[in-house]
Structures are given as structure tokens and as C-alpha cells.
Amino acid sequence: MSHHSSSFPVITRNRSNSIPVGEGPRGIAINDDGSRVFVCNYISGNVSVIDTRNKKVIRTIAVxxxxxxxxxxxxxxxxxxxxYGSSSVSVIDTKTYEVGHVGVGRHPWAIVVxxxxxxxxxxVRQDKEWLAIIDTRTYAVSxxxxLPSPSISVDISPDNSRLYISSTNPxxxxxxxxxxxISSKTFEVLDIIRTATYxxxxxxxxxxxKVYIVGLDAQKLTVLDTRSSITRHFDFVNCEGKIVFGEKNAYAVDQTGKxxxxxxxxxxxxxxxTPIPNACGPYDMVLGQHRRAYISDYQSDEIHIVDLA
Structure with a gap:
């Protein structure tokens, strides 16, 4: 019967496709050439820097x-x-790994440059103002x-003219x-659009x-057409992290389905x-070169690497 076994390839490389990082990894970012991945370790209070070529943490930066x-x-x-626990934003020089801190208000959550x-x-989740703006030359904060409150997530249009801010309320x-x-020049509210829950x-x-809004509690995806302001809602998965765009399609982490x-x-x-092997609590992801996904796992304290090509 041994000749049948070839149709069931044994995948043995899973273990090496997870990189141990700090405790409670959540937010994740990747640089333009895909050589470095940066991970926020929520519980251990630091950032891991991963060299993607040798799949190793090369630096741990206290924040x-x-x-x-x-x-x-x-x-x-x-x-x-x-x-989130320090009312601050840490600014890291990714060459020297020097760190500075800027006070922004209680419970800062999401961030975009x-x-x-x-x-x-x-x-900022717990202040009367729900969005802080840092001038990167002076580090002055306005x-x-x-805005509707409290704010959750934020992204910016490619031409820098519009900010899109999600929020929830009692x-x-x-x-x-x-x-x-809102306008990123005048900060006037241009539109308020209902979304799915949370x-x-x-x-x-x-x-x-288009703007994609993940409704975590509703397991819905709201898609806004930015020219017509029409929104449509689609059934989705249990996802807290961002939608990530590839060359053609978009990707997200299904936290329940792993x-x-x-x-x-x-x-x-x-x-x-695409299954995430050995995942416990997959949280957020980035996409590197050749459609290689890096996924933070809040429960197993690892970054999983999954090839989507």
C-alpha cells in the first residue's frame, strides 16, 4: 500500500514557520522591502524586530x-x-533603536502615518478628544x-486628504x-456612516x-465606495485586525477558524x-514579498509565517 502515500504530502516545516517573540504580540508592521517585521508585545511591553531572511528576532526594544x-x-x-497603558506613543529610530515618547492622551489604540x-x-479611547495628531518634525501634539466617541481605528486616503475613523458608543x-x-486639512466632519457592530x-x-471596515462583533465587512458614499455589508469572519491588501485581493485573519x-x-x-499551522490566538497580519503572511499570535507568543502564493 505504500505507493498511495505520495498523494498525502507530509508537511514537516510548520514548526520552523513560527518565530518566538515577546508576550502577547498584537500590532504588526513590515518595512517596504519586506526585510524587517516589527511586533508590539502587549504584555511584555516591548517591540520585537524580526529579520525575515533568517526568521530571527534581532532586537527587542523596550517601550x-x-x-x-x-x-x-x-x-x-x-x-x-x-x-495603551501609558498614554503615550513611542517613536523608534529603526536604525539606532533609540526610543522617545510623546504623550497623546489616555488609552491610545490605533495609529497611522x-x-x-x-x-x-x-x-485615543478615553479622552474628550478622540484623535491626537503628532507633528513628526517638532513632536507637538494637537x-x-x-468626533463620535470613543474612536477605535484610523486610516488615511492615499492623497492624504481624508481620515477615516471608526468609533463605537454606548x-x-x-x-x-x-x-x-474628516478632512485632514480642516478636520471638519465630512460624513458619518453607520457600520456593523464594533x-x-x-x-x-x-x-x-474603497474603505473596508471590519465589524468584529457582527462578523460583517462594511465596504464604503469613497466616490458615491454607498456602503455595502458582507458576511465575514471573527476578525479584529486590519484588512491587508495584496496585488489583487485582500486578506484578513479569521481568529476563530485560525x-x-x-x-x-x-x-x-x-x-x-489558508490554515495558520499551530495557531492559538491569531490576531493581526502583514503581507511581505511573494505573498508571505506574518501573523501575530497573542496566545502562543509567536509570529506565524504562512505562504499565500
Whole structure:
């Protein structure tokens, strides 16, 4: 019967496709050439730097309490980290690994850098103002008032003109679950759009024509057409992290199924599911070169590598 075994390839490489990092890895970022992955370790209060070529952590950088989200700017020369437990954003020089801290307000959560690198936008969960703006030249902080509250996730249009901010409210609040569109120049509110329950992550498509909002509690995907302002809702998976865009389709982590799901960006249907071997609590992902996904696992304290090509 041995001749049948060839149709069942034995996959033995799974173990080496996980990289141990700090405790409670959550937010994750990758530089432009795919050579470095940066991971926020929420429990251990540090950031792991991974060399993707040899799949090793080459540096562990202490930040402040409960680092949640991370974004890279200035062609990867700076990393910005929200410290949920310290009311601060850590600024890391990715060459020297020097760290500075900027106070932004209580419970900073999500973060995005403008495409020109001049501003960093941070959602702040527990203050009267729900968005902090850091000037990256002076590190002065300004704040936007009058937004629905509290803010969760934020992303920016490719032309830097629009900010898309998701928020949730107590059931008796005026907006409950919404996406607020504001001008990044005047900070006036341009639109408020209802979303599915608990819009945990906002991702603008690379061409700026669509905004994807993950509704964590509803397991729905809301897709906004930025020109017509029409939204559509699609059944989705249990996902807290961002939608990530490949050359053609989009990807996300299904936390319950422990899979990477591929979403057709024309139909918004899930067209493929790829298991994440040995996953316990997959959280967020980035996409490297050759459609290689790096997925933070909050429970196993690892980064999983999954080839989606």
C-alpha cells in the first residue's frame, strides 16, 4: 500500500514557520522591502524586530505599558507605537533603536502615518478628544474635537486628504457604531456612516476608492465606495485586525477558524482560506514579498509565517 502515500504530502516545516517573540504580540508592521517585521508585545511591553531572511528576532526594544499598534513612516526609518497603558506613543529610530515618547492622551489604540510622513494620527479611547495628531518634525501634539466617541481605528486616503475613523458608543449614544470621514486639512466632519457592530479595523484600499471596515462583533465587512458614499455589508469572519491588501485581493485573519481568508476585491466574497499551522490566538497580519503572511499570535507568543502564493 505504500505507493498511495505520495498523494498525502507530509508537511514537516510548520514548526520552523513560527518565530518566538515577546508576550502577547498584537500590532504588526513590515518595512517596504519586506526585510524587517516589527511586533508590539502587549504584555511584555516591548517591540520585537524580526529579520525575515533568517526568521530571527534581532532586537527587542523596550517601550511603555501595553504597546498595541505600530506604524512605520519615513521610508521605514521610524516606527510609531501606541502604548495603551501609558498614554503615550513611542517613536523608534529603526536604525539606532533609540526610543522617545510623546504623550497623546489616555488609552491610545490605533495609529497611522500620513503618506508624506509629516503627521501621525492616533485614536485615543478615553479622552474628550478622540484623535491626537503628532507633528513628526517638532513632536507637538494637537487634538481633534467633536468626533463620535470613543474612536477605535484610523486610516488615511492615499492623497492624504481624508481620515477615516471608526468609533463605537454606548447603546444610548448618538452614533453607536460609525465611520467618521474628516478632512485632514480642516478636520471638519465630512460624513458619518453607520457600520456593523464594533468596527474594530479600518483599511483604505491602495487606490483610495474603497474603505473596508471590519465589524468584529457582527462578523460583517462594511465596504464604503469613497466616490458615491454607498456602503455595502458582507458576511465575514471573527476578525479584529486590519484588512491587508495584496496585488489583487485582500486578506484578513479569521481568529476563530485560525485561518487567513482571501477576499475578492470585486465581489467582496471570501474566495480562499489558508490554515495558520499551530495557531492559538491569531490576531493581526502583514503581507511581505511573494505573498508571505506574518501573523501575530497573542496566545502562543509567536509570529506565524504562512505562504499565500
Amino acid at each position: 511603555e505599558r501595553h504597546p498595541q499598534s505600530i506604524a512605520l513612516g519615513h521610508r521605514g526609518k521610524r516606527a510609531y507605537v501606541t502604548n 500620513s503618506r508624506d510622513g509629516k503627521h501621525v494620527y492616533v485614536t 487634538r481633534v474635537q467633536g 447603546p444610548d449614544g448618538p452614533y453607536q457604531d460609525a465611520l467618521t470621514v 468596527p474594530s479595523a479600518v483599511s483604505v484600499s491602495p487606490d483610495g476608492k 485561518e487567513v481568508v482571501e477576499v475578492d476585491t470585486d465581489t467582496h466574497e471570501i474566495v480562499r482560506r
